[in-house]
Amino acid sequence: MLGMNKSIFRRLLISYMITIVVGIGIVGILMFYFTNSYMTNAKQEELLRQGRTVNANIQDTMFINDEKQEILEFLDHSFDARIWIFNKDGKIIATSTQDEVSIGKSVATSIVERVLRGENVVSRLKFEGLSEPMLSVVVPWGKKDHVYGGIVLHAPLRGLNEIIAKTRETILWATLFGMLFSTAMVSYLSWTISRPLQQIDRAAARMALGNFEERIDISSEDEIGDLAGTINMMAKKLAKIDEERQRIDNIRNDFLANISHELRTPLTTMQGFLEALQDGLIEEEARQKYYDVMYDETTHMNRLVDDLMDLIKLENKEITLSKYHIDPKTILEKAKMKFEREANEKEVELHLMINGPLPKAYTDPVRFEQIINNLLKNAVKFTEQGEITITAEEEEDYLLVTIADSGIGISEMDQELIWERFYKVDRGRSRQNKGTGLGLAIVKKLVELHDGKINVESKIGKGTTFKIWIPSVKG
Template sequence: MSVFLLLFLPTAWLMDRLVVSHTYQQKHKEMNELALHFVSMIHNDTLLKMDALETMADFTRVTLFVLDSQGKVTATSKHHHEIDPVFLTEEYVRTLQAGNQLEKNITIDNVSYTLTGVPMITNGSLQGSIVILNSLTDTEEMLQSHRQILYLAVIAIMSAAAGIIYWLSRRISRPMRQMADATRAIAEGQLETRVEVLSDDEVGSLAYAINHMAEELKRYRDSRNEFIANISHELKTPVTYLEGYAQVIQQEWYETEEEKQQYIGIIADEAKRLNRIIQDLFDLTKMEEGQLSLLPEQVDMNTICQSSLLKVQHKAEQKGLQLQISAAESHPYIWGDPVRLEQIMLNLLDNAIRYTKAGDVSIRVTTGTEQIRISIIDTGQGIPPDELSNVFERFYRVEKSRSRQYGGSGLGLAIVAKLVDMHQGTIDVQSQESIGTTCTITFPRLLT
């Protein structure tokens, strides 16, 4: 409202000044034209009597003074004899004697007049001057009437503006207060709190953003709680094995050396599993904090895929699975970190082998003009359609009741998604239950 008044009131004042100035200019212009007309009448008829001038002055409602070349008043319109020509100061007379016109606003007996003087010059010689006084009483009354209308308009506009501003401020502040209350509730952990979205404007957009924030916080909290439960179990299981079998060996509760070696093997396997969980957590934390750096170079994805298959071949043979690769005909070069690219492939192949009971796991590498596509295809149990959108989330497990028997920490695919993104790539999963799953990675192709 202060800004509105700061802009509007000076504008209203300026409009009033412009109207007053224009009105006075018009009045001076009219009087000047009338004075010139009187001078013209005298020049055209040197025998023109004062009666004719007085009649003209009376008709135009002005007071007429005729001055000689010395500045002395020689004639005055009859019905205005009460006005003393004392207002004709020496300065005004000198102006007229110098052959210059005179335009002034003066006050006589608390009445405002326009003073207009025009010299009468014949053949370059000053013969006298015509001076006209015109009362501004009617003009001032008219201006006052217009000013009152302007004041009423200003008051009406200010009242309307105040009402609109009050309504708008209430309309904006009410949802803002609701959002402030909701934000405080969310900060206190009440993540089910939602703000009612009442509009499509900026306020509505803010309300939507707060609701979205609450949903994301709730999802993150639920994911975190699930992670704590999962990771606690994942860590507790190998630690329990390590503690139990270490105690068996320490107390020599075994009967044969072969049994002892079996227990030592279990301890080694569980230590590896524990180390893998910890390493996955460490890698994911560094990626999310932007602290994991890549060492990029020109990489042939045919080579990465072949070396990854060799590393998982023994695990696949133990389950009786066939491994196949369909390499690209031309060298599919990309710009990336070979160690991290192999980590992507090993994680995906490990997942495919873990969830495939029979059949085969294959890799298909194809090249396009600007992209390279790597597909990992298995004949495993598949993923339910409603679970597909969540498989790359941290700590997410498909078929949670059976996931422990397959091992893993629930972090592998989250790490894969992060590493693919760091290589400016994309990953997509297509799956059908009881038929199999296809993971497709797309990388920008490096043209050589």
């Protein structure tokens, strides 16, 4: 993070200094340009006005006599400007100073031509020996259309160099202050940026080690605050994912332990019986009992394998339903008959109630029968000396089948988990009840494939009620 800190500071410092230097430089150039332009224009207008004043005093004659010479000298002192008078040929015939050496010299022909046309001429000159630039204006000499020549006024642009020097000094001080200010500002900004980034970096490092409870405490309402909020949200989701993964791993481990136990028990039993039969230790009249036990164990293992295969196919969406309109009453009566003997052996009464005319169910009959069988099998398994009621009726656009028992019930915590793929709930079941915990997971998947619904209501010691809604067709 130290390298990042330096990099942020260096980048911000260079950016701020370049911005300040360029900005102050542009401001300085604009100040110099506008100041120079303003002073020159103001002096130009002043000289033009003074030139017109000189012309007003000498325009009544074509010759400069002593009286006019005195006027020129007076105006020279009043205006603080040198005055030249030239004729139509461009020859300088009079000046405002007695020692002027320009008399007899000629003015540029282009200037003479413009003045004779009645135009004013402005030029900026710089003479050797003078530290300040000079501004010259030329105005026509004469009345209206009678132009005798021209009047030239020279005046220095006093204060321009001082203003330029002051401007440069101001720009220099502003630049130095700007650099100091930018250094302080960059130091503060880099600290406000790097400090939360360091928190984010430390938090991300802890999350990388699996600590998803880590949170970033940044409350700023900027991009860094948004980033911190996003990372906190990601950590929260990762914590839930990790918790879900651990839960599923625990369920899977429990399932593997249960399935291995369920497989080992019948395999061990059959192996022992087969060894006894091979060694001739079993008398002829007792062999049939051994065969019956081995057959039951084989049936149990086949059921385990079938459940596993069904679950895998459902998970991979490899099961395709062959749905058509069926009469559900026939399947329900068949299921009742199938489990009636087992229920009677446990002194459990099994009832089937048909409430009103039933609609045709739009379902796969094989899978529909599998759903009913799995639920009935659980009901018989966990009910002792009670009753089980199968109820069928129409509810809106569905066939509603309810299977209620008076068995040992399911806890509220287990009710949320019984639909899990590998969850096996121990509802206080007796050890002789065999199961893998796959039946309800298969039931839920099959009901969803039918575009149906299923729910459970249960209380410990009171019994359990499963309700299934299967789409139906009226008539």
